[in-house]
Amino acid sequence: MKTKPIQSWLMRGGVTLLLAWSLAPILWAVRSSLTRPVDLTASKFSFLPPTFTLQHYGNLLGTVSAFQGQVTQSVWPQFSRALINSLVTSAAATVITVIAAALGGYAFARLRFPGRDAIFGLIVATLAIPAYTVMIPLYRMMVSLHLVDTYLGVTLVYVSAFLPLALWLMRSVYRGLPIALEEAAAIDGAGKLRTLFTIILPMAGPGLMAAAILTFLTAWGQFLIPLVFSPTLATKPLTVLIPEFVSKNYIDYGLMNAAGVLAIIPPLLLVVFLNRYLISGLTAGSGK
Amino acid sequence: MTALSLPRRRARISGGDAGLGLLMALPIILLMGSLVFWPLVMTFWDSVHRVDPMRFGTPFVGLRNYLSLFSDSDVQSSAFNTIVYVVVAVVIETAGGVAAALLLNSLGRARKWVLAAVILPWALPPVVNSIIWLWIYNPSYGVLNGVLRALGVISQNHVWFNDRWSALLLIAVVHIWRMLPITAVIVLAGLQSIPQELYEAARIDGAGALSRFGRITLPLIGGSLAIAMTQSTVLAFNLFDEAWILNGSSGDTRTLLIQVYMSAFQDLHFSYGMALSVLVMFASLAVSLIYVIRGKAETSAE
Known part of the structure; x- marks a missing residue:
């Protein structure tokens, strides 16, 4: 492509701006998490911390915490608990959602049963209603079932919230596959289920991956659902714990930034390594 | 769990995959029904009543x-x-x-x-x-x-x-x-x-x-x-x-x-x-x- 010098300079400027807008706030958080408290509150501005320190990560992950020279109670017990809760609920929601969408998506795409399209339409329509609309009765229901603050309860709410998108995604993946393959398998005498598991699912791999990544990221980032359904550390995830560091009577900015940076790691890895699937899921899920 | 015992042959005889399709979609229908659609109905219902954990009863209050x-x-x-x-x-x-x-x-x-x-x-x-x-x-x-x-x-x-x-x-x-x-x-x-x-x-x-x-x-x-x-x-x-x-x-x-x-x-x-x-x-x-x-x-x- 031949471009004039001005155009290429404009483009370079634009890309720099775009990268700065997307990454600078994150880099600033990383920088702050590596800065000593005394430098964090210094009035002199500097891009790099004058002295690098790992003390905030030490406070977060160590057995004792120090704040302004005073030894305070370690936050590691809460932090590790919340980290485990985040991982368990996000992973469980992802596995259940993907399995349900993989099987259900096939049923809604290829098998005929009464009311199929109407049911599918209704389920997809819930994408357009705020999940919070149903939260109050759902909360009362979970209270009466004793499922508040249990992994099962939180996971079920997550699945009900994230399944419609995954289902839509998988259904469009199945519909995009050539039907001739399934017909050939049927002629060879393979049943529908066997065809699904041996022929269709392997081909739908990228779609399954996209559905899994989207579901995991949404679950990992959830705030309002656990705010209501996970009141204690039994199931409280990082997203609910970290803001509590802010609302304590003192605010430890270094600790806050360090906790945020650690919570960023799983999504960061997904974006860096599985970017391709993520993009395809985002565009398909938004009604290609 | 009765649907689980549905023989595959019958599904074929019925001219299609209705049984299998329903079976595969059933968990989703049940889940979405109980955790989304039922609470949705409850939201409408309760919004025209007075539901307040601090007060007794849930009288109808219209709009x-x-x-x-x-x-x-x-x-x-x-x-x-x-x-x-x-x-x-x-x-x-x-x-x-x-x-x-x-x-x-x-x-x-x-x-x-x-x-x-x-x-x-x-x-x-x-x-x-x-x-x-x-x-x-x-x-x-x-x-x-x-x-x-x-x-x-x-x-x-x-x-x-x-x-x-x-x-x-x-x-x-x-x-x-x-x-x-x-x-x-x-x-x-x-x-x-x-x-x-x-x-x-x-x-x-x-x-x-x-x-x-x-x-x-x-x-x-x-x-x-x-x-x-x-x-x-x-x-x-x-x-x-x-x-x-x-x-x-x-x-x-x-x-x-x-x-x-x-x-x-x-x-x-x-x-x-x-x-x-x-x-x-x-x-x-x-x-x-x-x-x-x-x-x-x-x-x-x-």
């Missing part, structure tokens, strides 16, 4: 909950705030998202990596985003004040959240930072589906860059743009995390969803909160109608 919403000044100001967020977010996300998509589309091998960087803010937990920006906006030590002071734009530190409009705008910025990637990705997909020959033909006809954009690009990404804008609208309508983390329950920046949460889980006026959430739902449904219609059109396409 009283709805009527008192309209005279509630908290509801009015949170509706106003929500509209501000929606307008600011949709305008900036659309303009910025299209610009980002055009830029990404013109990149060669670097596109993959720039795109990953652009997506990143969307992939992070909104709570963490908000905390990152909370520190940036910090009145005493925040980098926003630091940079503006260094540039000579302001002479002394601003407490940004003391002023309603700056608070609303700064919260909108955090939301836009998270959601702009969605618009960029959807529009980029739209751009990539435009055949290159159209541009070449236009270039031969002597059309300039601007007229190519106006005559070819814009009409052909119209569909993607409509989807992206609907998404932006619905997502801004449902703003909760950013406003909650950055400014708590403050009336200056409170959204309708925060208002629902406050009514139900802080004031324990369950049915009042549900009436409000029904209204929010209808408003959200109205603006996302395009989205649903498109989904339906796609469903019946084959």
